[in-house]
Amino acid sequence: MGSDRKNIMLGTAGHVDHGKTALVKVLTGCNTDTLAVEQQRGLTIELGFAPCQMYDDRIVGIVDVPGHVGFIRNMVAGAQGIDVVVLVVAADDGVMPQTREHLDILTLMGVRHGLTALTKTDIVDDELCEMARDDVRTFVAGTFLENAPICPVSNVTGEGFGEFMSAMNEAVDACEPRRIDGLFRLWVERSFTIRGFGTVVSGIPSSGQISVGDELRVPHSGRKARVRGVEVYGRESETGMAGECVAINLVDVDSDDVPRGSLVCDSDVYEPASMVEADLTLLASAHKAMKDYSEVHVHVGTAEVMANVAMLQGGPISPGEKQIVQLRMKSPLAVAPGERFVVRAPGPAGINTTLGGGRILDTSDKRLRRNRPWTLEKLTAMRDALDSAPQWTAIHLKQAGQAVSAETLARLARMPLAQALEALKTLTAERTARKTPDGKFICCELIDRTADAIVEALDKFHQENPTRGGMSQGDLAEAVEAGAGLFEPALEGLLDAGRVEQAETVLGLPGKGTRLSDGDRDLCERIEELLRQSGLAPPLPADMAGQLGVTDAKFAEMTALLSDRGKAVQLDRKVILHNDTVDAAKTVVLDLFAKAPIFTTMEFRDALGASRKVAVPLLDHLDALKFTVRTANRRKPGAEARKRLADSQ
Numbered sequence: 001m002g003s004d005r006k007n008i009m010l011g012t013a014g015h016v017d018h019g020k021t022a023l024v025k026v027l028t029g030c031n032t033d034t035l036a037v038e039q040q041r042g043l044t045i046e047l048g049f050a051p052c053q054m055y056d057d058r059i060v061g062i063v064d065v066p067g068h069v070g071f072i073r074n075m076v077a078g079a080q081g082i083d084v085v086v087l088v089v090a091a092d093d094g095v096m097p098q099t100r101e102h103l104d105i106l107t108l109m110g111v112r113h114g115l116t117a118l119t120k121t122d123i124v125d126d127e128l129c130e131m132a133r134d135d136v137r138t139f140v141a142g143t144f145l146e147n148a149p150i151c152p153v154s155n156v157t158g159e160g161f162g163e164f165m166s167a168m169n170e171a172v173d174a175c176e177p178r179r180i181d182g183l184f185r186l187w188v189e190r191s192f193t194i195r196g197f198g199t200v201v202s203g204i205p206s207s208g209q210i211s212v213g214d215e216l217r218v219p220h221s222g223r224k225a226r227v228r229g230v231e232v233y234g235r236e237s238e239t240g241m242a243g244e245c246v247a248i249n250l251v252d253v254d255s256d257d258v259p260r261g262s263l264v265c266d267s268d269v270y271e272p273a274s275m276v277e278a279d280l281t282l283l284a285s286a287h288k289a290m291k292d293y294s295e296v297h298v299h300v301g302t303a304e305v306m307a308n309v310a311m312l313q314g315g316p317i318s319p320g321e322k323q324i325v326q327l328r329m330k331s332p333l334a335v336a337p338g339e340r341f342v343v344r345a346p347g348p349a350g351i352n353t354t355l356g357g358g359r360i361l362d363t364s365d366k367r368l369r370r371n372r373p374w375t376l377e378k379l380t381a382m383r384d385a386l387d388s389a390p391q392w393t394a395i396h397l398k399q400a401g402q403a404v405s406a407e408t409l410a411r412l413a414r415m416p417l418a419q420a421l422e423a424l425k426t427l428t429a430e431r432t433a434r435k436t437p438d439g440k441f442i443c444c445e446l447i448d449r450t451a452d453a454i455v456e457a458l459d460k461f462h463q464e465n466p467t468r469g470g471m472s473q474g475d476l477a478e479a480v481e482a483g484a485g486l487f488e489p490a491l492e493g494l495l496d497a498g499r500v501e502q503a504e505t506v507l508g509l510p511g512k513g514t515r516l517s518d519g520d521r522d523l524c525e526r527i528e529e530l531l532r533q534s535g536l537a538p539p540l541p542a543d544m545a546g547q548l549g550v551t552d553a554k555f556a557e558m559t560a561l562l563s564d565r566g567k568a569v570q571l572d573r574k575v576i577l578h579n580d581t582v583d584a585a586k587t588v589v590l591d592l593f594a595k596a597p598i599f600t601t602m603e604f605r606d607a608l609g610a611s612r613k614v615a616v617p618l619l620d621h622l623d624a625l626k627f628t629v630r631t632a633n634r635r636k637p638g639a640e641a642r643k644r645l646a647d648s649q
Contacts, residue, residue, distance in 0.1 A: 007178050007244045008178060008243050009060065010172070011085050012062070013082075013087050013088065013099075013106055015096035015097065015098040015102075018120075019088055019119035022119075025155075063081060080204070081206070084171050085113070087116045088116075088119055089116060089117070090118075090119050091123075092123055100285070103143060104354050108358070113171050113172075114148055114171055115149045118133055151164040182207035182416065183336075184214075185206050186206070187263055188259065188261065188262050189260060190203070194249075197228070198228070199249070199251075201248050202246065204244065205243070209240065209241040210240050210246070210248065211227070216250065218253065218263070220272050220333075221262075226252060229249035250264075270335075270336060271334060271363075272332035272333060273364070274331075275327075275365060276363050277312070278324070279325075279359050280317065280358040281321070281358050283319065289316035294309045296345065296346065298341055298343055299342040305329045307328055309327060310326040310327075311370060312370055312379070324379050326368050336360065337360055337414060339360040341360060342356075361379050378399070389419055390427055393420055394423075394433065397427070400412060403438075403442040404440055406424060428441075446483065447490045455494065458470065458507065461479075462512040468561055469508055470501075473491070504566035505563070523550065527548065531576060531581075535581050536610040537611070537614070540574055569621060571617035571618055585608060585618055585622070588608050589622065590641060593641060594645070599634065600635075604619060626638040626640060
């Protein structure tokens with residue numbers, strides 16, 4: 001099979017005994033009631049699938065859903081795969097309870113294309129047929145079928161089928177094929193074993209495509225399986241796509257490991273979750289508001305689980321309203337963002353038990369609390385971005401909080417790498433994202449926030465230290481606590497814009513800092529001269545303070561200022577050296593490296609002619625500068641030393 005396929009799925013819907021299965025048989029030549037009990041009772045119980053040929057010879061699938069109220073759960077399972085619906089209403093009955101519930105479910109599942117088949121016209125007169133047509137027109141007013149054709153047909157005589165087929169072809173032509181560039185996901189509708197072949201699972205993939213030889217995962221069991229063969233509409237194929245009726249022959253897994261309601265997928269980004277955030281709409285026809293922590297049946301794909309609905313935005317949901325909620329499921333499901341679901345009232349099957357539905361937003365491993373602004377902001381943004389790959393990617397790039405690779409981002413966003421790269425291309429062009437020198441990506445909004453945090457940290461520093469010129473880059477980065485890859489571009493932008501200035505070894509705000517009195521300026525000069533004369537044998541800070549006739553605090557304040565200006569280096573609490581002395585020590589290090597590729601602490605001490613109490617912290621300082629690299633008790637050249645050695649050759 002190849003270009004003659006259009007990967008969309010037709011589906012029937014409507015009340016029991018209104019002629020859905022008979023209509024499908026006329027369309028396809030297939031009896032989709034394959035179970036013996038279905039044929040004996042004349043009642044559809046399970047979903048039925050068949051290929052349907054359009055006027056242009058393309059093949060689309062058609063799924064026949066049960067109409068009886070007792071099998072609504074099966075109808076919901078089928079509705080998740082429908083793109084174009086044929087709403088079937090019998091002319092002798094008109095709109096009935098399950099007609100209403102089926103249309104509600106289809107609307108919640110996102111179906112937006114279709115038409116109505118007004119069946120059994122052979123047993124009513126023209127007047128009754130027109131009354132039934134008016135009944136349907138009133139019923140579909142305000143729904144996605146409001147302007148769709150209503151076609152009278154007879155499954156017995158064939159009357160009206162020409163007009164019906166033309167209308168159905170137009171509805172199919174108006175529907176875009178399902179996208180297949182997402183990760184492959186299939187909710188298993190049937191699972192069985194064929195002797196000589198092994199396990200076969202079937203259903204309608206909700207996204208992506210699969211090929212013979214691919215590896216699939218079963219998230220709920222953690223099992224892996226290889227695709228031995230694929231059938232589409234009952235015919236062998238090399239590939240199966242979203243929106244097609246697909247049967248997959250799996251190797252290395254038993255049918256018991258992939259029962260109906262389980263998921264098979266081609267990625268390990270989907271894990272079963274019990275806490276699922278969702279956008280939930282309560283049907284306008286609901287009899288009463290939904291209270292916090294109401295117990296419901298949740299239908300996702302072909303799965304059904306019990307859950308409690310925890311409101312995240314406030315009080316109860318009134319009929320016709322929506323709210324962001326957390327579904328706390330009794331059994332975990334490997335759901336995906338954007339996936340549609342239906343919630344139904346628990347208890348015996350009855351009329352209008354469907355309460356509402358919506359779309360999955362995210363999964364989490366904890367109970368979320370109500371009315372938390374950050375949580376609601378995040379989930380609202382996710383809801384608004386579900387149908388836009390660039391927006392969805394941007395949200396996850398922002399949530400990453402740091403520079404990440406495209407591969408990591410694709411996993412976070414649960415999308416194929418190619419799709420993530422295409423979205424990133426758009427985001428970088430819009431300047432929503434930036435590519436870092438090492439090939440990662442970062443959110444521009446986070447860079448701006450980091451820049452604001454840098455300015456705030458510097459302003460606070462200047463207020464608390466009016467005599468200091470600013471902060472070292474390391475201290476500033478520590479104060480800001482930015483995610484990996486954020487600080488550097490934020491600082492670079494501030495320097496380019498003139499919002500931050502660099503003076504010697506420190507960073508500060510323009511016009512702030514270094515407000516010295518004449519006395520302080522003179523004291524700085526005296527301290528600097530004392531350090532220069534002391535060389536590698538400086539007195540203790542307290543002794544120097546006493547010698548200069550100042551307090552320890554004043555001495556510390558002035559030496560910090562000298563450090564800011566690149567004049568002094570405080571190695572530790574007891575050792576302060578003039579910067580010229582540190583530069584001379586670097587020359588000693590280079591001389592040692594010229595003789596051997598590595599040296600010991602003792603060798604450095606001896607070459608320096610200093611005490612151990614100076615040599616050890618001085619080496620630690622050179623390590624911090626990456627002038628040397630420590631390996632146990634030995635040093636080898638760092639980046640700066642390697643460059644200077646190379647330049648000298």
